[in-house]
Amino acid sequence: MDIESSLLSSFINERQKEAIAKCLLAEDFFVIQGPPGTGKSTAIAELIWQHIRSHYSQIGAPYKVLVTSETNLAVDNALDKLRSKNHLLIKPIRFGSEEKLDKEGRRFSLEGIKQWKTIGKTEIENEVAEPNIVEDWISL
Structure with a gap:
């Protein structure tokens, strides 16, 4: 193959x-x-x-x-490696207890996506220097 x-x-x-x-x-x-x-x-x-x-x-x-x-x-590492500006077909969502998620996992969580929507793109972008998962979702 x-x-x-x-x-x-x-x-x-x-x-x-x-x-x-x-x-x-x-x-x-x-x-x-x-x-x-x-x-x-x-x-x-x-x-x-x-x-x-x-x-x-x-x-x-x-x-x-x-x-x-x-x-x-292990799940967070695999999800993080899936992110690519060249391949926007992948839209990861992370399920799990929020308090048990590492920082890497939280950006893929439903709560992270809801927070992005509620607080607003500009405020979160100022706090986080990395691209947001929601940006990837929207860009399809």
């Missing part, structure tokens, strides 16, 4: 590409495992992107993906 021409990240190595291709071709499920810092979140984000891109190009309709993990940080 050739995913080379449509990679979300330019930092994907050959082992990650191989794992992503095998996962996309798996009949039922595929496990990606490894110690911290080995690129699992990057590979998972790429895998999600490949599913969404493929589905959208074939059907032209939205595609939903559920990402779960035993830790909040």
Whole structure:
């Protein structure tokens, strides 16, 4: 399977590409495992992107993906790696207890989106120096 021409990240190595291709071709499920810092979140984000891109190009309709993990940080890392100014098909929403979410996860949460809507774009942009998830949602 050739995913080379449509990679979300330019930092994907050959082992990650191989794992992503095998996962996309798996009949039922595929496990990606490894110690911290080995690129699992990057590979998972790429895998999600490949599913969404493929589905959208074939059907032209939205595609939903559920990402779960035993830790909040793993989900937050994967969601953060999905953000790209070049690929606005991905609209992540983070579900979970607000008090347990790290700063990274809060920007993807429903409460974060509601706050952006209530307080206003300008006030939040002054507080946060990074792009807001709602900006990505609106830009489609």
